[in-house]
Amino acid sequence: MILIKKILQSSKSVKFGDWFVITLFCALIIISAKFLWSLPQGEYLEIYKNNKILATYSLNQEITKEINGTKGKTKIIINNGKVRFSSSPCPKKYCIHQGWINKANQTIVCIPNQISISIVGVKRGYDTINY
Amino acid sequence: MRLNSLLIFILISFLFGCSDNKIHHDKDFIFGTLIDIKIYGESKIHAEKVSNEIFNEFHRLHKLLHPWEQSLITDINNAISKNKSIPINNDEVISILIHAQHLETQTQTLFNPSIGKLIKLWGFHSNDHEQETIPIQEVIQKLVSSNPSMQSIQIKKGVLKSNNKDVQIDLGGYAKGYALDQAKKILTNNNVENALINIGGNILAFGKHGERDWVVGIQNPRKPNVLATITLKPGWAIGTSGDYQRYIMVNNQRYSHLISPKTGYPSNNTQSATVLIPPSKSSGVLSDVFSKPLFIASKENKIKMANLLNIKQFLIIMDNGSILISESLNKKINWEDDIDKKNITIF
Amino acid sequence: MTLSTINITDRDHQIAKLSAIAVALSLVEFFFPSPIPGVKPGIANIIILYTIFKFDLRMGIWVSLIRVFVTSILLGSFLSPTFFLSLSGALFSLLSIIIFRNLSPKYFSLISLSLIASLAHIAGQFIIVRLWIIPHNGIFYLLPIFIVSAFIFGLVNALVTSKLLQLNSKK
Numbered sequence: 001m002i003l004i005k006k007i008l009q010s011s012k013s014v015k016f017g018d019w020f021v022i023t024l025f026c027a028l029i030i031i032s033a034k035f036l037w038s039l040p041q042g043e044y045l046e047i048y049k050n051n052k053i054l055a056t057y058s059l060n061q062e063i064t065k066e067i068n069g070t071k072g073k074t075k076i077i078i079n080n081g082k083v084r085f086s087s088s089p090c091p092k093k094y095c096i097h098q099g100w101i102n103k104a105n106q107t108i109v110c111i112p113n114q115i116s117i118s119i120v121g122v123k124r125g126y127d128t129i130n131y
Numbered sequence: 132m133r134l135n136s137l138l139i140f141i142l143i144s145f146l147f148g149c150s151d152n153k154i155h156h157d158k159d160f161i162f163g164t165l166i167d168i169k170i171y172g173e174s175k176i177h178a179e180k181v182s183n184e185i186f187n188e189f190h191r192l193h194k195l196l197h198p199w200e201q202s203l204i205t206d207i208n209n210a211i212s213k214n215k216s217i218p219i220n221n222d223e224v225i226s227i228l229i230h231a232q233h234l235e236t237q238t239q240t241l242f243n244p245s246i247g248k249l250i251k252l253w254g255f256h257s258n259d260h261e262q263e264t265i266p267i268q269e270v271i272q273k274l275v276s277s278n279p280s281m282q283s284i285q286i287k288k289g290v291l292k293s294n295n296k297d298v299q300i301d302l303g304g305y306a307k308g309y310a311l312d313q314a315k316k317i318l319t320n321n322n323v324e325n326a327l328i329n330i331g332g333n334i335l336a337f338g339k340h341g342e343r344d345w346v347v348g349i350q351n352p353r354k355p356n357v358l359a360t361i362t363l364k365p366g367w368a369i370g371t372s373g374d375y376q377r378y379i380m381v382n383n384q385r386y387s388h389l390i391s392p393k394t395g396y397p398s399n400n401t402q403s404a405t406v407l408i409p410p411s412k413s414s415g416v417l418s419d420v421f422s423k424p425l426f427i428a429s430k431e432n433k434i435k436m437a438n439l440l441n442i443k444q445f446l447i448i449m450d451n452g453s454i455l456i457s458e459s460l461n462k463k464i465n466w467e468d469d470i471d472k473k474n475i476t477i478f
Numbered sequence: 479m480t481l482s483t484i485n486i487t488d489r490d491h492q493i494a495k496l497s498a499i500a501v502a503l504s505l506v507e508f509f510f511p512s513p514i515p516g517v518k519p520g521i522a523n524i525i526i527l528y529t530i531f532k533f534d535l536r537m538g539i540w541v542s543l544i545r546v547f548v549t550s551i552l553l554g555s556f557l558s559p560t561f562f563l564s565l566s567g568a569l570f571s572l573l574s575i576i577i578f579r580n581l582s583p584k585y586f587s588l589i590s591l592s593l594i595a596s597l598a599h600i601a602g603q604f605i606i607v608r609l610w611i612i613p614h615n616g617i618f619y620l621l622p623i624f625i626v627s628a629f630i631f632g633l634v635n636a637l638v639t640s641k642l643l644q645l646n647s648k649k
Contacts, residue, residue, distance in 0.1 A: 022593065029626055125360050127345050128348070
């Protein structure tokens with residue numbers, strides 16, 4: 001840092017056009033960060049038991065998690081951007097049959113075990129789902 | 132020095148890019164389903180207070196109107212099954228029952244909240260749908276021919292009596308919508324202007340999401356993604372009846388919880404029926420109730436029913452995947468999936 | 479039949495000297511660990527810039543390409559993905575210099591040129607990465623970081639180069 005300052009001070013050759021290029025560069029940095037960092041970055045998983053968040057997990061991994069619900073243990077699998085229920089103590093296994101979800105606001109619910117998983121991300125065009 | 136301030140400038144700009152935190156989001160499990168409340172533009176403390184008040188109200192209604200666990204409704208049903216009259220010291224329930232009677236007539240009995248016995252027979256009076264066999268035809272037939280109807284209920288001076296022992300009130304297709312209307316009151320009383328309430332898929336848009344209207348995604352009946360999105364203007368409500376919501380599987384055949392009062396069997400010609408109801412005192416109830424007749428009616432009668440009930444915005448997906456949509460909804464809807472436009476009929 | 483002889487000119491000597499320094503700098507840089515993979519100060523570019531400004535563009539191109547090839551041969555990464563990354567970066571930044579070299583010296587100093595070349599360099603590398611090495615959009619997440627580093631190091635390299643030019647012109 002100090003080196004740069006020294007050099008900057010000693011070289012009187014920073015010209016008007018240079019500042020133009022520098023400003024353009026900074027604008028590029030800000031725009032690219034805003035644009036590229038407000039998209040996929042927000043996607044992670046929220047696991048709810050009843051109305052409490054139990055845990056949040058990044059979707060960018062390959063793991064299996066066990067969650068304790070009111071009826072027993074529910075297992076979910078996160079696999080690089082998508083998640084699904086793999087086992088659950090509910091009788092009808094609707095939650096498992098839903099399969100994989102991978103988009104923000106998608107939710108799967110296991111009502112008997114009172115576990116729900118929700119993908120959180122920046123708004124993907126809607127605030128909630130009618131079903 | 133210039134470089135330093137430049138870097139600081141860059142860092143500060145990043146902060147402004149962060150997403151807005153004006154939404155307070157809360158969830159709960161009530162009415163056997165997921166409740167989702169989003170309140171916009173209120174302080175965290177106030178939003179939490181209001182959310183809790185709404186959840187408490189929903190718990191109260193859940194206990195008051197439960198179709199099979201002990202409630203005022205089950206007490207009434209017990210009395211009816213024994214041909215006894217029962218005093219109802221609850222104005223709210225009385226007006227609900229009268230409203231339900233009226234709606235039954237309006238929908239030409241396609242909405243019939245007195246067929247609780249049939250619903251129970253098919254195994255839907257439980258939180259687990261464990262039923263493994265379909266009911267015996269003769270039993271179904273008997274219940275259909277005994278013609279249970281809300282019209283057989285009379286309430287005089289707060290005392291209820293029915294002359295049909297097979298009437299069993301089940302407000303499953305009414306209660307969630309009613310809860311939405313109650314939530315409206317709580318929001319207004321608390322001076323909340325903008326919120327979005329989702330009770331198991333039945334949604335009410337209260338105010339807006341800040342500068343823009345609330346936007347709702349419509350579930351694809353067969354895939355875990357969104358079929359289309361629709362803007363819900365302030366006060367509008369949306370409700371869907373779908374064969375994918377609650378059902379039993381017997382011999383690999385799906386039997387949905389939406390039973391036709393006329394046949395006694397689950398209606399199976401439709402995957403989903405969605406209605407949008409404009410702002411009114413009962414927009415919540417109507418968004419719940421009116422999706423049923425559109426789901427249950429035969430294909431020819433669906434459109435007649437929509438016209439009869441003055442439903443200007445509806446979307447119906449038939450059992451074969453073809454889509455029936457009203458003209459005014461078609462103008463507003465944003466299809467998400469690659470929808471085969473040839474499969475859409477506009478009314 | 480006359481034997482054709484290759485005349486080695488002074489220019490060639492210059493190119494060889496400069497390329498050697500550039501290669502040496504590249505090797506040093508290689509052995510220095512960097513906190514984020516792919517973010518490098520690119521100090522060899524100082525030599526390239528110096529060459530372009532002290533001598534001419536053609537010589538700069540020679541030095542740059544020789545640097546890419548020789549470094550990769552010495553490191554045993556010739557024709558590997560790393561080599562193509564390096565080559566692509568070099569080609570893109572040279573191209574940008576060719577395009578922008580006529581920027582009026584009244585308004586623009588070598589700082590601008592260095593920043594432009596630096597941006598072009600990472601652009602070239604990113605294109606190769608996106609098309610070939612990590613072919614999905616996940617890598618765009620890293621772009622802002624690379625742009626920042628291109629900015630910082632482009633600036634630093636420019637300043638060092640300009641200092642070198644000053645020192646050398648005083649001789």
